Amino acid sequence: MLNIEEIQKILPQKFPFLMIDRVLELEPGKKIKALKNISINEGFFSGHFPGRPVMPGVLIIEAMAQAAIIMLYQPDAASADDQAAYYLASVKARFLHPLTAGDQLIIEVEPIKVVSGAGLVKAKASAGDQEIASAELSFSIKNG
Amino acid sequence: MPDLENEIRNMIAEIIEKDPAQVTLDAKFFEELGMDSMMALEIMAGMEKKYKITIPEEKLTKLTTLRETVAVAKEYLERKNA
Numbered sequence: 614m615l616n617i618e619e620i621q622k623i624l625p626q627k628f629p630f631l632m633i634d635r636v637l638e639l640e641p642g643k644k645i646k647a648l649k650n651i652s653i654n655e656g657f658f659s660g661h662f663p664g665r666p667v668m669p670g671v672l673i674i675e676a677m678a679q680a681a682i683i684m685l686y687q688p689d690a691a692s693a694d695d696q697a698a699y700y701l702a703s704v705k706a707r708f709l710h711p712l713t714a715g716d717q718l719i720i721e722v723e724p725i726k727v728v729s730g731a732g733l734v735k736a737k738a739s740a741g742d743q744e745i746a747s748a749e750l751s752f753s754i755k756n757g
Numbered sequence: 758m759p760d761l762e763n764e765i766r767n768m769i770a771e772i773i774e775k776d777p778a779q780v781t782l783d784a785k786f787f788e789e790l791g792m793d794s795m796m797a798l799e800i801m802a803g804m805e806k807k808y809k810i811t812i813p814e815e816k817l818t819k820l821t822t823l824r825e826t827v828a829v830a831k832e833y834l835e836r837k838n839a
Contacts, residue, residue: 702795726802728814731795733802751795 614639615683623686624679625698629656632676633720636683645684646721649676653714668712673746674704677736680720681750685732698755702731706748716740730754762827765804769823772799782824804830810837
């Protein structure tokens with residue numbers, strides 16, 4: 614649905630902080646399903662943890678936030694500078710299973726309530742048929 | 758509607774992490790209870806989910822006390838049931 618080149622044009626985050634590899638399904642403003650492949654070459658695995666690679670939960674939250682940005686992206690804005698900026702305000706999360714190298718992280722996000730200056734979304738992370746984490750994220754939106 | 762009032766009081770107390778007893782009818786959310794605009798959005802979304810109503814964005818600025826918040830919830834519940 615969206616490949617990595619298109620994702621890179623939308624997300625303000627850049628290497629090595631891109632947490633979405635591909636968008637599988639997208640209904641702008643309503644729903645997104647995106648994936649990230651987790652490789653043993655991920656930089657964070659060298660310290661988290663030596664000999665036992667576990668993807669940090671905060672980075673799963675970051676992947677959810679980035680998926681939310683893509684979901685709320687407005688292609689009409691003239692340039693990247695006109696895009697809204699997002700500031701994370703709160704996270705309510707539950708982590709159910711660790712994620713490791715070789716897993717394919719699937720992130721699904723839906724809005725709970727989005728108004729002009731702020732948003733509240735719910736997100737689910739899974740790998741295979743296992744649920745990895747669920748969260749509610751709120752963020753303020755500053756228009757460019 | 759004492760039930761509605763209590764339900765909303767408890768929901769607000771949980772979101773702002775205060776004791777429900779502090780959320781009196783006229784305690785000012787922002788000045789007295791330390792609420793911010795993101796929490797106000799959570800309260801609005803919480804009421805929408807709990808009561809299966811839709812509250813328009815412009816009502817967000819009305820959510821300044823429990824009394825006002827209950828009034829907003831009541832207004833949209835009555836519209837739903839009308």
